[in-house]
Amino acid sequence: MGKQNNSPIKNQVLMSQVEKFYYDNGIVRKFAIATTVWGAVGMIVGLWLALELVFPSLNLELPYTTFGRIRPLHTNAAIFAFVGNGIFMGVYYSLQRLLKTRMYSDLLSNLHFWGWQLIIVLAALTLPMGITSSHEYAELEWPIDILIALVWVIFGINMFGTILKRREEHLYVAIWFYIATWVTVTMLHIGNNLEVPVSFWKSYPVFAGVQDALVQWWYGHNAVAFFLTTPYLGLMYYFVPKAANRPVYSYKLSIIHFWALIFIYIWAGPHHLLYTALPDWAQSLGTVFSVMLIAPSWGGMLNGLLTLRGAWDRVRQDPILKFMVVAVTAYGMATFEGPMLSVKSVNAISHFTDWTIGHVHVGTLGWNGMLTFGALYWLIPRLYNTKLHSVKLANTHFWIATLGILFYVIPMYWAGWTQSLMWKQFLPEGILKYGNFLDTVTQILPMYGMRAFGGTLYLTGAFIMVYNLWKTAQQGSFVGEEAAEAPARVRVAGHSDGYWHRWIERRPIQMLLLSLVLVAIGGLVEIIPMFTIDSNVPRIESVKPYTPLELEGRDIYIREGCLGCHSQMVRPFRSEVERYGEYSKSGEFIYDRPFLWGSKRTGPDLHRVGGKYSHSWHFNHLVDPTSTSSGSIMPKYPWLAENDLDYSLIKDKIRVLRGLGTPYEPGYEEIAEEDLKLQAKMIAEELRRDGIDYEGLENKEIIAVIAYLQRLGTDIKVKQQAEK
C-alpha cells in the first residue's frame, strides 16, 4: 500500500474494525460479454460500411442497408454499445475495489445492464428502418431517449449509492472522472434531445437552424469528451496502475488536469462548425478553447505513460501493457490532432473530408479500442481465477490491431488531403479544375479500399481476442462473488489542514455539483447569446417555411440518412462559391428542424442544388445514380419511386412546427393536404413531359424528395439580383 509506514491515514485505518464483504463480479462479467459481442457487431457494421463505398452493391439494394441508414448504426454501436458497455465493465469493477464496498444494489446493477442492452437492440431495429432524429450520435427517437434517461438515472443511483456507502473515505481520481461523466452526459442528453413528438416514432427538435447546429455540436463534441474520454481516463487511472503494478506517476497532475479538462472541453463544440453560418465569435471561442485543451489532455497522457517509467522492459513481454501504451499514445495523438484541426486555416482543408474520419478513428480504434482490449485481457483471467489462455495470441492481436489502425488512418489522411485539394484547385483561366465532384470521389476509391483492409485487420484481431478469452473462460472457474475485507470507513472530521481538494475528495455530492457548474459554464456562455441576441441570426425576409410536400420530402431525406454523405453548408471560399453558388447564410436555416448541415462530403454539397437540375434528372439520379453520373458510388433508391407517400401526419407536423415558431398560418394544416397534392401534381406533370410516366406517379415518395431538393437554397436570389 502506501510507501510511508507512519502515515496518519494508515494509522487511523488500522484502528477501525475490519469488515468482510464480497465484490459482485457477476455484473462485471455481463458487461464484459456485452462489450465483446457488441464490439464485434459494431466493427462488422463498420467494415460493411467501408466496403459499401468501394462496392455499392453490397448494400443489397435494400432500404434497410444503405450507407445512409447503417452509418448511424455503426456509430451508435461503436460508441454506446462497445465503448458504453466497456465503460460500465470497468466502472463496476474498479468502483467496488476503489471504495472497498460492493455495489449499492444488485437489482439496480441488473436493471442497468438489461436496460442498456434493450436500448442497443432498439437502436439496431429502428435505425435501419430510418427512424432517426438525424442528430449525430443522438439519432435515436424520443421514446428511446426517455429509456436512455431512465437507465442513466438507474446507473447514477447505483454509482452514487455505492460511493455513499464506501469504506474508503477518499475518492480516487478515477471516481472523479466517473462522477463528471455521469453529470455531464445527463446535461448533454437532456439538452440535445429537447424535441416535440409528432408521432410515436417522429419528432422535431425545439431548436432550428444555427441554434440547432450549435446545440448539436455542443452535445456531439462532448459526447466524445464525456463518453469516449473522461470515463476511459478513469479506467486508465485504474487499469494501467493495476496492470503495471505501480502507482500513477503524479497524483498532483491528475488533480490539475481533471478540473482543467472538464472545464475546457465543453467549449470546444463550435470547432465542428468552422467557416459555417455560425457567428464568428462562437467559432473563435471553439478554436481557442480547443487549442487550450491540449494541455489537460496531454496531462492525462503523460500521467498514463510515465506510470510505466521503470517498467518498460515489461511492456516488451506483456501484451496487456502493449495495448495500454498504444491506447494512451493514440489518446495523445488524437488530442494533439484535434486542436490542430480546430485551427481555422487547417479546418478549411480538413472539414467535410476523410481527414475527420481518420482523426475519429485514431481515437476510437486507438484509445477506446486498445484500452478496452487491454482491460478485457487483464480482467477476464481474474474473473475466472486463471491465466490467459494464450499470451502469444494476445501479442498477435496487438500487432494486427496496431497495423489495422495504421492501414485505416493513413489512407484516410491521404484521401482527405487529396479530395480537399482537388476541390480547391483552379485552372489558370480561373475555373475549377475538377468541376465534376465525382472526379474527386473516384480519385480516392483506392484509399477507401485500403481503409477497408485496415478495418479487416482490426476486426480480425478482435475475433482472435474473442477466441482467446473464450478459451480462458473455459479453462477457469468463474468467481462470481469475490471475498474481500477492509476496515470500516473512518470519517475525517473537517479539514484541519485547510487543503480544499482533500476536502472535496471526501464529498462526492459537492464534487458532482462543482463538476456540473464547471461543465455548464461553457454551454451557457456559447448557447444563451444565440437565443437572446437577434443579431446572431439575421432574418432574411425572402426565407419562407417549407411547403407541406417539401416538408415530407425533407423527412424522407432524414429517413434515408442523406446527411451522412451530403452537406448543406456552402462555406465562404472562392472554390465553394464557384462550385455550388452563394455561400450559406444563417438566416436561411431558421425553419430547418432539424438542421442538416452535415459533417462529410462523400457526395457534393446540396444547399444550392435547387433549380440546378430538372425534375427528371433528380428522378433518374435517385432511382439509379449511375444513370446520370457514371461511376457514382451513391446507393440506388428505387423504392422512392415505388412507395406511396404517407402524408397522414402532415397536419400534426404543421401544428407542431407552428408551435415551435414556424409561421404557418393558423388553420393551415386543414388545407395542407390539398396544397401537397397540387404541388405533387405539378411536379408529376413536368416528369411526364420528360417521358417519365406511370400510374400513381404523383403519389410517390420521390415526388416529395424532388420538391425538397428543388427548394434548397432558392430562398435567396443573390445572383439574380446581381444580374439585374
Added chain:
Amino acid sequence: MFRYLIQSQTHDLNWMAIFALVTFFTIFLVAIWLVLVRDRAFYDHMASLPLDDSKPEKANQDEA
C-alpha cells in the same frame, strides 16, 4: 493594443467569455499552488489505492 485585444469585432458579449476565461485561470493557478504545497504522504496514499483490492490475507494472488 490591449484595447483592441479586449474589444469584440461584432458585439459586446465578450465580457462573458473573458469572465469565464479569467475565472478558469484564477482557479487553475490557485489549484496548482495548493497542489504543490501539500504533503506527500497523502498523495502516496491516494496513488496507491488501485493497488489494494482488500483481498483477505490468505487469498494472496499474484497481480503481475
